[in-house]
Every structure is written in C-alpha cells, then in structure tokens.
Amino acid sequence: MQTHYLLGLDGGGTKTDALLCTADGEVKARCTAGPSSLTGQSEESAFLQIRTVLTGVLSPVGGLDAPIAGFYAGISGGGLEENRQKFRALFRRLLSGLEHWDCGSDSVNALSAGIGCEDGIIAIAGTGSSVFGRKQGAMRQVGGWGYLLGDEGSGFDLGRRALTAALRALDGRGEPTLLKDLCETHAACALRELVARIYQRNSKAEIASFAPVLLRAARQNDAAALAELEASAGEMAHAIRCARRFCGSANVVLGGSVWQDPSYRAAVERLLGQEYTLITPRFPPVYGSVTLAAALAGFSCGEAFRQRIEETIGRVN
Known part of the structure; x- marks a missing residue:
C-alpha cells in the first residue's frame, strides 16, 4: 500500500x-x-x-x-x-x-x-505584532503594518511607551515614574545619551528590548507604567475584536514572546472579557x-x- x-x-x-x-x-x-x-x-x-x-x-x-x-x-x-x-x-x-x-x-x-483547521484568530505579539482572523480558510489581517505605521501591542510598542514615559518625566511633561531610572539602568547610560544612540542606530529590536522595563515597572504598581500597559493591551484587544467581526470566532491563539508575561496577558484578557478564549498552542x-x-x-x-x-x-x- x-x-x-x-x-x-x-x-x-x-x-x-x-x-x-x-x-x-x-x-x-x-x-x-x-x-x-x-x-x-x-x-x-x-x-x-x-x-x-x-x-x-x-x-x-x-x-x-x-x-x-x-x-x-x-x-x-x-x-x-x-x-x-x-x-x-x-x-x-x-x-x-x-x-x-x-x-x-x-x-x-x-x-x-493552536486550533487545527477551525475558524479563529491568531494574535501575535513579539517584537512586532499582527492579528489575523480565519473564516472557512480565508484570512484577514488586522494591524501588523510594521513599526513605523503599526505594531500596536507589541514588544516594540511597549518599549517605545517605556521610553516616551521616561522622557516625559525627564522634561516635566509627565508624572514622576520608575521608568526613568529603570530605562537608564537597562541602557547603562543617561536618557539623553540613550536618545542619541537610538536615533543613530535606528534599531527596532533595541527599542523593543525596553518592553520588559515597562512590564517590570507595572508589576511595581508604577502609575505611568500601568497606564502605558493598559493602552498597549487595549490596542491588542481592539485588534482581536476587529478580527472576530470577520471570522465570528472568539477563540484566540497566542503567538510571540510578549504573551509570556502574565501582566500583559491578564490585561488583554480583562479588556476582552469572558466571552473570549485565549489559547496557548501545545505545538x-x-x-x-x-x-x-x-x-x-x-x-x-x-x-x-x-x-x-x-x-x-x-x-x-
């Protein structure tokens, strides 16, 4: 045979x-x-x-x-x-x-x-982000337009938010935050030096490397970090809801390293509500x-x- x-x-x-x-x-x-x-x-x-x-x-x-x-x-x-x-x-x-x-x-x-060939949603949150809905084999993209035009809810987004909140605290536009000192410690230099380095290197990955800094500050109940985490998680939740309008399914497969952080996942899950099921793939x-x-x-x-x-x-x- x-x-x-x-x-x-x-x-x-x-x-x-x-x-x-x-x-x-x-x-x-x-x-x-x-x-x-x-x-x-x-x-x-x-x-x-x-x-x-x-x-x-x-x-x-x-x-x-x-x-x-x-x-x-x-x-x-x-x-x-x-x-x-x-x-x-x-x-x-x-x-x-x-x-x-x-x-x-x-x-x-x-x-x-995560779900075989069934209808559903894939939500990717790594260095970048994208969400796709699948309905009877057809795929529709939501977000995922790259770091210049999108990547909401990604490691890059979280890292950028950490840096901007730190800079607002530095120049007086924002409230005091742990993010200023944490960003400087992570970068091993002062914020002003870091700004010059970021523009010189123009590295998406370097900015994304500050995502854990934001998440660490949020776990310490820093108000600015919590607000930025909520905003980033809100963007991801919104993209997932948009994908559901296409595919009709509330099953969401998770992909990317950012989902491994409990505070990020919990924030998205809370914003989506109990009708959504977040699935970590076995394979x-x-x-x-x-x-x-x-x-x-x-x-x-x-x-x-x-x-x-x-x-x-x-x-x-």
Missing part, C-alpha cells in the same frame, strides 16, 4: 523548521535551518535555507523528488502576494513530486498549531503547517492526527 507523505514548513526571521509525516500523523523526519524570511537578507540566502531544510527533511524518503501528497509552507512575509509568488516559483523548482500544496504567511501556521508552528498540508490533501487533521504527531515526534528530535 502506498504511503502518503505530508510536509510542513515554518519559516521566519530566526530559523526554518520542516516536518515530514504520514497521512495518519506518524512523524518521519524533522529538520531545521537558518532564516528564510525575505526581510533583512537576500532572496538567494533565504532560498538556500529553504533548499537546505527540504533536502534534509526529505532525505529519508528519496530526497527532493519524493512524492508529497500535501505540503504547506508558511513563511514570514509570505502573505504578501509578491513574496508568495516568489516562494511558489521556488517550490515548483525544488519539489517535483508535489500534489496538493500552497504557501502563505507563517501566521497561518501558528493559528493551525510549535511547524505542526500547524503539516496540519494544513493534511487538509490540502484531503486527509483528516483532527485530534487523532495531532495526537499521533505528538506521540512520534520524539523519534526524530
């Missing part, structure tokens, strides 16, 4: 993760490589990482020419049509045995890792991509499938 293979790929700005399993969820191989996002590196570099990870994960079943019944690749930036077409062309060149397949945003992976995003691969190929991607993956993943890790 022919074995039907399913392949999932999750690509981001840090690493690329690929998982190969059978139609019933038995894991056959898993492989990781470097970043495959087209942001911050050349296409050549990103495509090399994708080729590397696919070569590795498919080596047990015959390599890149192996027959693949279902394949889904969710890659950071893959939701943009220009990028999506580039990735589609790459996969056509690399994988000659594809049957049913698609590619798109890595946000879809994270959502499917990493690559599990979501292989779940979508199963759906594309017409195989079951329910709890039995996911349980089988969980039982067999240890064989290849």
